[in-house]
Amino acid sequence: MTARSALRAAVFAALVSPLAAQSTLACAFHTVLPEKSLTGQIIEATDMIAARPAPHDPFRYQTVAVLKGSGAGGDPPYIVDSLTRTRLARNPDEAVLFVKNADGIWARLLVLDAATRPVLRDIQRHATAWNADGDDLSLRAYFAPLLAASDPRIRKIALRELDTLPYTVLRGGQYPVESTRLLQDIAKIDEAPFAPIRILLLGLDGGARARAAIVDRLELMARLGIHTNLGAWLTADIESRGTVALSDFERAFLHGAGQLRERQRNEIANFLSLVRAEADPSLRPAVDATIRRFVAVEPSTAPLVVKAFGASGDYSQADLVGELVAARAFADIPELMSAVAYIQGAQGQNSQFQSAAARTGLRRGGMLSRTTTSPAATTQETTND
Numbered sequence: 001m002t003a004r005s006a007l008r009a010a011v012f013a014a015l016v017s018p019l020a021a022q023s024t025l026a027c028a029f030h031t032v033l034p035e036k037s038l039t040g041q042i043i044e045a046t047d048m049i050a051a052r053p054a055p056h057d058p059f060r061y062q063t064v065a066v067l068k069g070s071g072a073g074g075d076p077p078y079i080v081d082s083l084t085r086t087r088l089a090r091n092p093d094e095a096v097l098f099v100k101n102a103d104g105i106w107a108r109l110l111v112l113d114a115a116t117r118p119v120l121r122d123i124q125r126h127a128t129a130w131n132a133d134g135d136d137l138s139l140r141a142y143f144a145p146l147l148a149a150s151d152p153r154i155r156k157i158a159l160r161e162l163d164t165l166p167y168t169v170l171r172g173g174q175y176p177v178e179s180t181r182l183l184q185d186i187a188k189i190d191e192a193p194f195a196p197i198r199i200l201l202l203g204l205d206g207g208a209r210a211r212a213a214i215v216d217r218l219e220l221m222a223r224l225g226i227h228t229n230l231g232a233w234l235t236a237d238i239e240s241r242g243t244v245a246l247s248d249f250e251r252a253f254l255h256g257a258g259q260l261r262e263r264q265r266n267e268i269a270n271f272l273s274l275v276r277a278e279a280d281p282s283l284r285p286a287v288d289a290t291i292r293r294f295v296a297v298e299p300s301t302a303p304l305v306v307k308a309f310g311a312s313g314d315y316s317q318a319d320l321v322g323e324l325v326a327a328r329a330f331a332d333i334p335e336l337m338s339a340v341a342y343i344q345g346a347q348g349q350n351s352q353f354q355s356a357a358a359r360t361g362l363r364r365g366g367m368l369s370r371t372t373t374s375p376a377a378t379t380q381e382t383t384n385d
Contacts, residue, residue, distance in 0.1 A: 045099035148176040163197040168278035179210040203236025222252035227263035231271035273308035318346035
């Protein structure tokens with residue numbers, strides 16, 4: 001590849017990257033995601049069956065019920081392990097749930113029993129609306145109460161489903177789980193992938209114990225330079241204490257250039273992007289000020305801010321990025337092109353907004369006259385809504 005073609009490739013990648021996925025999810029702070037949610041796996045499955053050990057070969061699975069698909073996909077090619085074989089021998093009404101995707105690979109999901117069967121039935125009934133139609137409120141309403149289920153498998157299913165929700169939807173719910181249990185489960189190493197969603201729920205708890213635990217954890221993370229789940233803990237603190245949390249964050253973390261570790265900087269950029277877009281809208285002016293101080297104290301974070309806000313389709317920082325471009329804050333060409341693409345994305349969004357407003361004005365007689373005419377102001381208004 002020639003230098004010129006390499007440059008063109010870098011420019012193209014920079015131009016398209018801010019226009020990627022536009023959804024900021026509650027799972028924004030995962031480093032390793034758990035498997036897809038049960039709803040997601042059911043939606044994507046081409047076949048779904050219930051299977052038990054074959055009568056003539058108890059080490060091989062045999063389909064006993066077809067729950068989705070034609071049933072022509074055969075039986076799962078897995079050996080029945082000894083624990084499952086013993087359990088199913090004792091419980092003839094139970095079976096193992098398997099799904100097969102378009103790639104032809106079978107995956108075991110769970111044991112169908114008295115606790116899980118009703119949940120599966122409800123998911124099958126509502127999965128299309130929850131997934132395809134984006135009925136997030138209905139999904140939240142169904143799974144939030146399951147956080148109090150006595151069966152830990154059901155609680156984990158509920159956690160994973162809630163983990164798929166945009167944070168703005170998550171923060172509007174009520175969750176029957178005590179801060180004591182959340183803190184205990186957050187500390188479990190074997191459930192580390194579920195720590196971010198539990199931390200966010202801890203921030204939504206609203207109680208004194210939760211607030212104290214969040215503050216203590218962040219003080220420890222600032223003192224020791226810990227980055228794991230830093231963004232989630234900061235988001236929980238904002239949810240719990242508002243602008244006071246922002247002030248404490250700046251005092252604890254923004255000491256000077258080079259004080260933050262690279263992974264801390266990434267976590268903070270993602271945290272600021274999430275709370276700017278999906279936390280309490282009244283916090284946005286304070287968050288904007290913190291973003292400016294973040295970049296001023298740690299100039300190397302400018303590309304991270306562009307990446308985090310561009311990935312979520314939030315162009316509220318277009319003015320700041322423009323100032324950074326003018327100040328030559330981007331060290332190399334890909335970073336600079338990403339920044340330029342972000343500004344162009346904001347201008348394109350502004351143009352689309354004005355076109356939509358113009359069409360509305362023609363239909364409704366004068367609505368355009370009540371829109372903001374300044375491009376910068378229009379961009380701000382668009383991203384705030």
